[in-house]
Amino acid sequence: MSRAFVKETFEALASQLADVGRHCYERGWALGTSGNFSAVVRKEPLTLAITTSGVDKGLLESRHIVAIDAHGRMLQGSGTPSAEAMLHLAIVRSRGAGAVLHTHSVWGTILSEATADGADSLTIEGYEMLKGLAGVDTHEHRERVPIVENTQNWTAAAPRIETILREHPEAHGFLIRGHGLYTWGKDLAEAKRQIEILEFLFEVMGRKRGLAWQL
Amino acid sequence: MSRAFVKETFEALASQLADVGRHCYERGWALGTSGNFSAVVRKEPLTLAITTSGVDKGLLESRHIVAIDAHGRMLQGSGTPSAEAMLHLAIVRSRGAGAVLHTHSVWGTILSEATADGADSLTIEGYEMLKGLAGVDTHEHRERVPIVENTQNWTAAAPRIETILREHPEAHGFLIRGHGLYTWGKDLAEAKRQIEILEFLFEVMGRKRGLAWQL
């Protein structure tokens, strides 16, 4: 890969990440500077385009995206990479993902706590929408979304996340308790599709719990 | 019909289908590449303009619409016609519809399961909004929305759908369990109006079930 090509790829991905970020903001999934979004610029050596900290996602632009290496060190751009950059890198490493998206939605937050009696996953099954997850070709699919405890030290917690990803090889995403959703894909389009699928299914499951016939 | 006229009609319908698709996406009824939309280009021999598979409906454009014949074979455009094309064709055949729309909404999904105790339809009655359904001119109307089981083989299931449509000659749409809504109209404007009417009424009925006075 020539330097010019890497630069061009970075710029294209930065612009697409900004679009996805503003879209998530519009849907209410990335309010108050929450959420962070990344895409792989090149695999060898690993270069990741990722949103910087503290940016209003409704105003997200290419210039808010930086490039980091496999250790989270800045390669390009200005600003501070997201505090959860180590989590993005762990997912890229474990899953061979081309893009990683992280949202904070109302229903994701609520469902991440709904199993606070100890369960460490949420099961979604029988919905046609599950087919929007990569490799799923029937509604007769059971998606188990791991729920991991929240922390403020993702550098220390990255190995724990890698263990969970290994233990759930078929998971398309995971929830952090009281925090939000991570999903990924081979590229940004796949990851964006999965965010929409999972957020939709969280809303379906959350609303169903409020209905009289569930009592 | 001259070839030039057919081409022109196809292009106009493709553009209108793209508008309707983006609109459904905005409302949250076609997230994650879900939903598919079609309109009849000509009746004899049947030519149907229909969305291709796997397209982000928020980015839907004319070029994502293809033309197929009565057997689902591609006549024009590139991409794969929706896997549910046979269902669209069955509806056009049974109802003489000029347009068929299919959405995946939160409330449609929830209500399609609300009768999982065996009932195979949802009854909506007494609402002014029912007058938005073709041929209904009073709120004193009882709409029975059939609920059919989901499948991944719509080619095989098409005859079953045609039977249900025959058994419910007055139905303006049907739900597929855990999946979503199909409705149709003499043209795209009528089908779009019915999508909005039915999705609105699903939301009313779904929300009512969550309220205290319903207990």
Next chain:
Amino acid sequence: MSRAFVKETFEALASQLADVGRHCYERGWALGTSGNFSAVVRKEPLTLAITTSGVDKGLLESRHIVAIDAHGRMLQGSGTPSAEAMLHLAIVRSRGAGAVLHTHSVWGTILSEATADGADSLTIEGYEMLKGLAGVDTHEHRERVPIVENTQNWTAAAPRIETILREHPEAHGFLIRGHGLYTWGKDLAEAKRQIEILEFLFEVMGRKRGLAWQL
């Protein structure tokens, strides 16, 4: 009033009505061609600008607005005036209103039925938002919203509505059971403000009924 001035006033109001209509559509209060909107062009002799029937409010433009006289006869424009034009005229007559707006929202529909045990009004009290209703200058206000039965013959029902308006001289709007809200104002801005206030308060009241502490 010169003819040129009347024409100019009509055109300005038609454009403003189209803006208000598209806005209500965006909020989900006028889906599926539902809702209708009017404004007084001149009082003597009465000329009312009003939306025509069957128009998609998301696509509402000035050309979908017609002018009618006090008897509902067309003075200008093409299309069919709303079937509820007689109701608009009755409100203009009874209240001296400069604009009348009618929406079909999910919460308005639900609340209009919440008192189906016989009550014929909905009481809203103690909210700061009530100050958005004309003449209300404190949250310590009790708004009683009459609920009237639905009908398909508003020409025949107009006197009944005028009676209800006389019996509730302080009401800022009324609900039609299973149908929607009517409100009005001295001008379009006031009527639009009241639609937003009442729809907001309906949502507050509707959502509160679904919450656990209400049981």
Next chain:
Amino acid sequence: MSRAFVKETFEALASQLADVGRHCYERGWALGTSGNFSAVVRKEPLTLAITTSGVDKGLLESRHIVAIDAHGRMLQGSGTPSAEAMLHLAIVRSRGAGAVLHTHSVWGTILSEATADGADSLTIEGYEMLKGLAGVDTHEHRERVPIVENTQNWTAAAPRIETILREHPEAHGFLIRGHGLYTWGKDLAEAKRQIEILEFLFEVMGRKRGLAWQL
């Protein structure tokens, strides 16, 4: 500060306040001319840019923003400063805030009443989103949002608000019962972020109360 610089600062802030106001309107947090927004133009002598009364926030423009002094007297612009200007000034004084935002949301209104059994605050704890509040760097934070009684005389009530702000030195906002939310920040971006964080958390807490597992 030169007069030219003050004028320039006022104009820049007026434009930013208009953006924030229209944004809050879009989210449904400032319907029906509700909500008001301010930012400090200079500290010595205090000059505050603030929205005028009765403006449709969906149409908010710079020209709807005026400048007032520490006593609420008009310095620049036309229109009536918000009736709650004294409350904005009290917050600026007590907290050294650079911007103050006030919204009327559905969930804020509902939660402000949810403790009507006497409690005078709402506690939010354990959510990642809390980190969007200034100075909070962990989800293991307990935010106590004071709830104050509503009034129509904020000039008289300003000392009461200052007392509450002194008693809750760590509070990032407060609710007025049946009315809405006040929050503030060192600048407009921080205040806007906090509005989004608090409104998001109100929605999470409100929706959770409607769910079956909470019963």
